[in-house]
Amino acid sequence: MLDMAAKVLHRELTGDPPALPPQRALFGAGPANVDPRVSRALAAPLVGHLDPYFLQVMDETMAMLRQVFRTTNHHTIPMSATGSGGLETILLNLLEPGDECVVGVIGFFGQRLAEMSARAGATVRVVEAALGEVIAPERFEAELQKKPAKLVALVHAETSTGAWQPVPEVAEIAHRHGALIAIDCVTSLGGVPVEIDQWGIDAAGSCSQKCIGSPPGLSPVTFGPRALAAVRRRRAKPTTWYFDLNALFQYWGESDGPRERAFHHTAPVASIYALREALRLVLEEGLEARWARHGAAHERFADGLQRLGLELFTPATHRLPQLNVIRIPKGVDDATVRRRLLERGIEIAGGFGPLKGMIWRVGLMGYNATPERVDLLLGALAEALKH
Amino acid sequence: MLDMAAKVLHRELTGDPPALPPQRALFGAGPANVDPRVSRALAAPLVGHLDPYFLQVMDETMAMLRQVFRTTNHHTIPMSATGSGGLETILLNLLEPGDECVVGVIGFFGQRLAEMSARAGATVRVVEAALGEVIAPERFEAELQKKPAKLVALVHAETSTGAWQPVPEVAEIAHRHGALIAIDCVTSLGGVPVEIDQWGIDAAGSCSQKCIGSPPGLSPVTFGPRALAAVRRRRAKPTTWYFDLNALFQYWGESDGPRERAFHHTAPVASIYALREALRLVLEEGLEARWARHGAAHERFADGLQRLGLELFTPATHRLPQLNVIRIPKGVDDATVRRRLLERGIEIAGGFGPLKGMIWRVGLMGYNATPERVDLLLGALAEALKH
Numbered sequence: 001m002l003d004m005a006a007k008v009l010h011r012e013l014t015g016d017p018p019a020l021p022p023q024r025a026l027f028g029a030g031p032a033n034v035d036p037r038v039s040r041a042l043a044a045p046l047v048g049h050l051d052p053y054f055l056q057v058m059d060e061t062m063a064m065l066r067q068v069f070r071t072t073n074h075h076t077i078p079m080s081a082t083g084s085g086g087l088e089t090i091l092l093n094l095l096e097p098g099d100e101c102v103v104g105v106i107g108f109f110g111q112r113l114a115e116m117s118a119r120a121g122a123t124v125r126v127v128e129a130a131l132g133e134v135i136a137p138e139r140f141e142a143e144l145q146k147k148p149a150k151l152v153a154l155v156h157a158e159t160s161t162g163a164w165q166p167v168p169e170v171a172e173i174a175h176r177h178g179a180l181i182a183i184d185c186v187t188s189l190g191g192v193p194v195e196i197d198q199w200g201i202d203a204a205g206s207c208s209q210k211c212i213g214s215p216p217g218l219s220p221v222t223f224g225p226r227a228l229a230a231v232r233r234r235r236a237k238p239t240t241w242y243f244d245l246n247a248l249f250q251y252w253g254e255s256d257g258p259r260e261r262a263f264h265h266t267a268p269v270a271s272i273y274a275l276r277e278a279l280r281l282v283l284e285e286g287l288e289a290r291w292a293r294h295g296a297a298h299e300r301f302a303d304g305l306q307r308l309g310l311e312l313f314t315p316a317t318h319r320l321p322q323l324n325v326i327r328i329p330k331g332v333d334d335a336t337v338r339r340r341l342l343e344r345g346i347e348i349a350g351g352f353g354p355l356k357g358m359i360w361r362v363g364l365m366g367y368n369a370t371p372e373r374v375d376l377l378l379g380a381l382a383e384a385l386k387h
Numbered sequence: 388m389l390d391m392a393a394k395v396l397h398r399e400l401t402g403d404p405p406a407l408p409p410q411r412a413l414f415g416a417g418p419a420n421v422d423p424r425v426s427r428a429l430a431a432p433l434v435g436h437l438d439p440y441f442l443q444v445m446d447e448t449m450a451m452l453r454q455v456f457r458t459t460n461h462h463t464i465p466m467s468a469t470g471s472g473g474l475e476t477i478l479l480n481l482l483e484p485g486d487e488c489v490v491g492v493i494g495f496f497g498q499r500l501a502e503m504s505a506r507a508g509a510t511v512r513v514v515e516a517a518l519g520e521v522i523a524p525e526r527f528e529a530e531l532q533k534k535p536a537k538l539v540a541l542v543h544a545e546t547s548t549g550a551w552q553p554v555p556e557v558a559e560i561a562h563r564h565g566a567l568i569a570i571d572c573v574t575s576l577g578g579v580p581v582e583i584d585q586w587g588i589d590a591a592g593s594c595s596q597k598c599i600g601s602p603p604g605l606s607p608v609t610f611g612p613r614a615l616a617a618v619r620r621r622r623a624k625p626t627t628w629y630f631d632l633n634a635l636f637q638y639w640g641e642s643d644g645p646r647e648r649a650f651h652h653t654a655p656v657a658s659i660y661a662l663r664e665a666l667r668l669v670l671e672e673g674l675e676a677r678w679a680r681h682g683a684a685h686e687r688f689a690d691g692l693q694r695l696g697l698e699l700f701t702p703a704t705h706r707l708p709q710l711n712v713i714r715i716p717k718g719v720d721d722a723t724v725r726r727r728l729l730e731r732g733i734e735i736a737g738g739f740g741p742l743k744g745m746i747w748r749v750g751l752m753g754y755n756a757t758p759e760r761v762d763l764l765l766g767a768l769a770e771a772l773k774h
Contacts, residue, residue, distance in 0.1 A: 119625070121626070217657070270658075271602075
């Protein structure tokens with residue numbers, strides 16, 4: 001009887017929404033569209049999470065992630081969670097109750113780092129800049145001079161404002177004051193230079209669905225020797241079991257070469273196939289070429305915006321190429337324009353928090369950072385504004 | 388220059404392993420093979436995580452999950468993590484430092500619940516049974532009489548031993564003593580009855596890749612009114628931001644009907660497409676029919692094992708149909724047999740911890756719970772033992 005009812009409800013449900021999603025050009029803040037090779041990889045035959053073939057896939061994925069992060073850190077893996085899960089991994093493993101943490105906040109995603117650090121039990125001191133601006137590195141110096149900290153955490157590419165925070169100088173300052181440095185490179189990785197080893201970054205977390213070009217669901221992270229030493233010196237286990245680095249590396253491997261793999265959790269096999277294929281595409285193209293392509297797409301888009309009489313919100317000195325933040329002109333309604341675009345199958349993102357209704361956020365990421373896609377978007381934007 | 392080196396390394400890497408995975412019949416403890424409709428859903432065009440189409444998909448997925456869990460709980464969603472992430476969600480949200488928690492342990496996955504509860508800061512008291520056995524409900528009664536607890540947590544289907552723990556009696560006892568009850572139904576959901584409302588379960592967590600028939604990567608959870616009240620009565624926020632239920636339901640929605648959706652994290656769109664398609668398949672078949680199919684596959688397999696002279700490890704009184712645990716006969720080498728099977732493209736799982744080398748664990752889950760798949764496996768097992 002119950003099953004009969006379930007079937008009726010099911011029929012009602014499955015009438016709407018249709019099983020096949022609409023075609024969308026994804027110019028929001030991510031996910032971006034993916035290369036057809038990545039879609040095919042998602043649908044490849046499943047194997048077990050301890051299958052010899054899959055263990056090779058894991059090693060290959062780690063090796064390619066190291067290249068993309070520009071690091072020799074062995075401890076470089078995709079966490080089985082979306083981007084924020086990777087950042088939580090960093091903060092819950094590096095911080096313990098009572099630790100001092102300095103967090104750079106230039107928007108929503110910096111606030112998220114501060115919130116996660118506080119939940120890890122740390123005493124959080126925030127260094128802020130106005131929305132759209134970035135933080136002068138010497139501000140971190142001043143904060144650390146007042147009182148040392150265990151960790152400095154900040155966002156490299158702030159997705160809520162399109163601002164591109166200088167990081168190498170902050171890393172140098174943090175180390176000079178005996179602090180570790182961790183960065184959120186969710187929106188930067190694959191689109192602009194992220195140089196983990198050259199900059200001396202101790203821990204970094206990113207995502208699969210923006211400039212890397214895979215669907216959302218994984219969070220690449222990397223940990224250097226100083227960060228690992230801090231994890232091993234912990235007084236107590238982290239409150240998280242799922243994101244516990246020590247346990248995770250019993251599965252992913254503490255070193256290269258033959259080793260026993262201990263089960264931790266069942267890896268998301270299909271998502272890792274897709275990430276591997278996306279990383280292959282990144283490395284076939286070459287990182288420098290990919291950064292240049294994102295830069296060129298931005299230039300073309302910025303020129304087009306000027307012709308349309310639209311202004312970018314983020315100052316040119318620290319404007320991200322892969323996330324273009326446009327000031328909504330006076331008299332133009334945010335929701336109307338975005339609805340018109342969506343009717344043509346085009347997604348762009350709005351602002352949130354204090355920037356809601358004031359800005360649009362336009363991602364030109366991965367598969368979408370090409371002249372053809374930029375022109376498609378500019379054409380549709382011109383139409384949507386004309387109405 | 389760096390990119391040239393990267394390309395060379397990339398070529399070396401991509402020579403091995405091949406991009407296309409081998410074909411495997413997945414008779415391990417999960418992931419199981421998935422229906423071709425599910426693979427196709429994975430590769431469907433991506434939309435944004437706030438796209439009106441995707442919001443409908445979320446509602447539809449919640450509605451179908453409620454049917455599969457047999458609950459009217461509004462708060463029923465797939466967590467963006469594998470099965471253990473869902474269980475961590477339950478324990479980190481329901482427990483606070485100093486809370487009393489009674490955990491039933493009949494194997495590895497019960498120990499995991501105890502470990503997670505301890506990390507949440509709870510004082511954990513364990514009620515145990517020998518491996519292969521289940522816990523008599525009155526043991527929980529005795530423990531709660533000694534001292535009350537906020538939560539009783541236990542595993543419904545213990546994946547390390549194939550034991551099927553009676554749950555309704557434990558739920559009744561827990562409630563009589565003023566405790567909440569949470570269950571791990573990772574291996575049971577979709578394969579044997581799980582009756583959240585009828586049994587009075589306050590919180591439950593499962594996975595996508597076993598009897599539900601989707602790839603690994605998501606963890607369906609459900610929370611009833613008593614559990615939600617406990618979450619809302621918390622003295623402090625949970626240490627986890629990623630698994631914070633209050634924030635998650637601002638995105639998934641605190642109630643049905645029109646509402647504002649607040650961004651929390653970027654949902655794994657493709658994985659949710661796949662789960663939705665898997666849930667459609669479950670409800671098209673009907674839950675009772677699906678349970679019966681898992682039962683029939685087990686009967687056919689058990690008969691075949693008897694003809695091969697193999698014995699089941701788990702006593703018949705509480706033997707799971709979807710996870711058959713076989714005693715490895717004297718003189719037969721665990722690794723040799725599993726390697727021979729894998730050479731024919733067939734995966735079964737070994738034991739772990741104290742059961743390593745003593746048992747095989749054979750999943751007949753979802754797509755693989757059919758007479759044809761059982762016969763394929765029995766034929767290959769006969770060959771592998773003959774050598």
